[in-house]
Amino acid sequence: MRNYIFFALLCVTALTQAQEALFNGQQVSSPEIYPDKSVTFRLSAPQADSVFVTGDFLPSVKVDTPMGKMDGPGKALLTKNEEGIWSFTTEALPPELYNYAFIIDGFKTTDPANPFLVRDVASVMNIFIVPGKQADLYRVQDVPHGTVVSRWYESDGLEMDRKISIYTPPGYETSEAKYPVLYLLHGAGGDEEAWLTLGRTAQIMDNLIAEGKANPMLVVMPNGNVIQDAAPGAGSAGYYTPQFMVPQTMNGVYEANFDEIINFVESNYRVKADKANRAIAGLSMGGYHSLHISRYYPDTFDYVGLFSAAIMAREDQSGEGVYADFEETLKKQMDNGYELYWIGIGKSDFLYEANTEYRAMLDKMGMPYEYVETDGGHIWRNWRVYLSDFVPLLFQD
Amino acid sequence: MRNYIFFALLCVTALTQAQEALFNGQQVSSPEIYPDKSVTFRLSAPQADSVFVTGDFLPSVKVDTPMGKMDGPGKALLTKNEEGIWSFTTEALPPELYNYAFIIDGFKTTDPANPFLVRDVASVMNIFIVPGKQADLYRVQDVPHGTVVSRWYESDGLEMDRKISIYTPPGYETSEAKYPVLYLLHGAGGDEEAWLTLGRTAQIMDNLIAEGKANPMLVVMPNGNVIQDAAPGAGSAGYYTPQFMVPQTMNGVYEANFDEIINFVESNYRVKADKANRAIAGLSMGGYHSLHISRYYPDTFDYVGLFSAAIMAREDQSGEGVYADFEETLKKQMDNGYELYWIGIGKSDFLYEANTEYRAMLDKMGMPYEYVETDGGHIWRNWRVYLSDFVPLLFQD
Incomplete structure (x- = not known):
């Protein structure tokens, strides 16, 4: 009787070559x-x-x-x-x-x-x-790796199950320690995948932690488009042509329901559930969300990062809902105290002036912040750098 | 003083249109x-x-x-x-x-x-x-969703940390139940991402479980190319042109070290760690791996699935290492008993004859199996169907 052991390597190689030649x-x-x-x-x-x-x-x-x-x-x-x-x-x-x-x-x-x-x-x-250099943070290096979890949480406020990406640091699963959390928000046109794919967040975190430059932490990447349950192609809407501006992303509903996300994380993961161990940051529209979420919940985050934040001056005074009492809540956030309010923007960013005006307002209020100005515009290259520079500043006792 | 509340929608819309027009x-x-x-x-x-x-x-x-x-x-x-x-x-x-x-x-x-x-x-x-119909299993439906975990395990046998994909069923994180496990193996040229991306495994599992057709279970998708720590682009080798036949994938090393993967899963996840609650299946090369792993560990799996398995007749008798004692271990597997040995193949698959010969050998041995023959060849369309048909047969008490 024959043995039925080895795969026909030659056969398959031939098939592959034929396919490549054909296609x-x-x-x-x-x-x-x-x-x-x-x-x-x-x-x-x-x-x-x-x-x-x-x-x-x-x-x-x-x-x-x-x-x-x-x-x-x-x-x-x-x-x-x-x-x-x-x-x-x-x-x-x-x-x-x-x-x-x-x-x-x-x-x-x-x-x-x-x-x-x-x-x-x-x-x-x-x-x-x-x-080389900064780009080595974006490569998969031979260091301990964290885990990337793609999960769904139940949103009562938005009345749907919603997808969320969570990075847990190396050793999370086998340790008994509790970890701090960075909530990391995408920009317009982005979703819960953007910081992982375009932002290289898992690689940056693995490498910064391995170098001893960042404390181990969870990084939570929600979907900021309230009409979506998940990224285009990953949710119940199926495959469709994604738009840059998803409707209703900046109407306050996301910010008003952000406590659901915090509660989900703090009841499902082994994390330190206090202000000293919460950070929030985002790029562009996510910077706008971070600004508003951090002042709307003014005693919740000790670290705030606004990366090329979409802040625009507006003459009229009518903020409603989440946007009501803008200056009062900002002042409350300041009075409650925080460790870091970090603003980064590129010199040629179309939001540069808006950020300059916002900083002037903070200066006038006496609200402290750190400011980093880089070359370049409204691009992922900058946001990867901002993340790499921001994360080492977090949760340093 | 101005409010700094609203994002300049018009501004960004204009930018987007400009980019699209340009690019x-x-x-x-x-x-x-x-x-x-x-x-x-x-x-x-x-x-x-x-x-x-x-x-x-x-x-x-x-x-x-x-x-x-x-x-x-x-x-x-x-x-x-x-x-x-x-x-x-x-x-x-x-x-x-x-x-x-x-x-x-x-x-x-x-x-x-x-x-x-x-x-x-x-x-x-x-x-x-x-x-419609079968294809609705591949869509993200409004049903409870499982979690997809992308994680690294330490392989002593292969002397590297290796990436692995794990699907946990809806409710896994909040339940206290223990779950059975399906080990699901990719083919040549595939990796730990293939069953998720090309195979739509998470969607198929969510939908079958929601319909009550499948029991909740974990699905573990390892990387079967022993020289890789992860999929092309996702591992320390960085970006390179993937090959169909990765060297050393069928030399027995993967099979000989498969117990590491089982041990990792059973010591890190809340699973039922016995034969009655373990299944293994794979497509093409993964079918070859499933065949050999299940007989090399002949009292480990109650369910085996060979999807268009890469079984080729071979005249010489010299199997070494994992491949030694082929018929003896197969007989041992049969004598130890199992619930299901499932073979599926397409009529125009280039491996059709090899599977026919393998079945003849099983017949001669008196080794029981179920056999499903479909239209079509060596294609993902068939493997999605085989998975959809195989999973409902698992872990039925």
Whole structure:
């Protein structure tokens, strides 16, 4: 009788080659990152007349918009060889997590040789990491790893089960310790996945904790779009085209129900349930949410982070619901005391002036804060840096 | 003094429109799924000479391969209108989760209007769901949801920390009950993400449990490639081009160390740690692994599932290590008894004959099994169905 032991390696290899030959055309390596940190992009497209690469590693260009000139990603032309393979090699690039796309005869698309992609609102972009320095925080290193939990909580206030992402630090499951909690909020067009995928939160936390720069903590990433039960494609609405501005995200309902999320975390996880061990931070719309949640619950958070926060000056005085008594609650938050009120923004961010005005108001009130100004605009590159800089300041006794 | 309350909706809307105008060209809706279950694909590509859609919703075509003629996905030509928008509308499609890509002037790429993608080995494909019947198991329904945990366990045998995906059923965290466990193994080119992304395991489990068709259970999805600590892009190897056959995946090392995974689960989760409450199943290479693990630990699993299992007849008799004493251990497994040994395969699967021969061997041994034969080949569509059919048979007292 025969043995039925080994898989037919040859057989499967042949199948794979056939599939690739059939479906993908010539295989090229792209992007190729060299030791000197230059990068080559390649694309097999013999029939194309022009191929550009566009991405945030290229110098930005000024683009006309209804709001005036704004920064957009630059593009570079690839050159074609005799085999129909297009290529472009960059200068040495600073360490960073970059994104890019190809533009083939005017058609913007992903790189078929690179299966690593992230979704940002309705767009999908390829990513790559040039290693070193800050970018090493974004890589999966050989260090103890935390756990990422994708879970649903019951929201009575919003009358639905809602998805939430929770990072627990290395050792959480086997320790008996209680941990502090950072609530980390996404921006407009984001969801409970954004800080994990675009923000590299799990990698940043693992690496900062391993380096001894951050205390072990939970990071709770809720969905701030109150009409969604989960991220596009992950909830009961199924697959649809995500929008940048989801309706009703900034009408106070999320902020007014945020205590549900805190209660869920504090009754389901082994955490320290007091002000000294709670932080809240968010980017853009999440900065707006963090501002309002932290003053609406004015004795709840000892650490607040506003990353490129969407604060806009407004002339009329009518704040309703959560937005009522704005200055009074802010003053109450100040009087109650806190350890850190951290504001970070890029010099070319379209919200720069709004943040400047907000700081002037805080100055006038005598409300203390720390302020960090960086280069660049309203981009994930900055938010990853802000998170990396903010987290080491938390829960230091 | 001003209030600083409301986000500048107009401002951001303008920004978004500018970005879309800049980066994405004309916006089209694709795919559009109609109530009659026909589907329209659209692509804005004024400069293209030809656009095809290829995907598993089209009748398969025979393709020459080194192994002879095999099934490959068909393709359909889109037609261009005056505005340069290409479109194609299908007949009414049976309910299913489908994948597709566009071929633009010979260049295969993703649909820029559809941000929902899955990676299969090194390829990324767009997906959509035509609702109804079996496909409703793949949708996120308004039912209680389990939790998906992405965690790392310490492997002494493989000398690394390794990533593992674990589904816990609705109510696990708040109950005091102990649960049975299904170990669910991926195929060649897969990893600890494959059953979740391509296999829709969390949705299938949520829906089967909600319908009362499956008992609540944990589903443990390890990484079967022993040289990897995690899926491509998710581990310390960083981003690289995934291969279909990862070296050393079928050399017995995974099987020999599988007790580590069982021990990890049983010492870290509230589960019933006995044979009656353990199942193991896998697709293709994972079927091979399930076959060998279940006989190598011959008194460990009461339920075994071989989905399109990669069993190949082999003339020589030299099995070493885990593969030694093949028939003896299989007989031992039979003599120890089990509740279910389930074999499923598609009629056009290239492993059909190998499975037929394996069943003949089992018949000769008198080893009982259940056998399900379906249409189709070596495809995820079948494996989702096999999982959906297998799970309701588990842990029924």
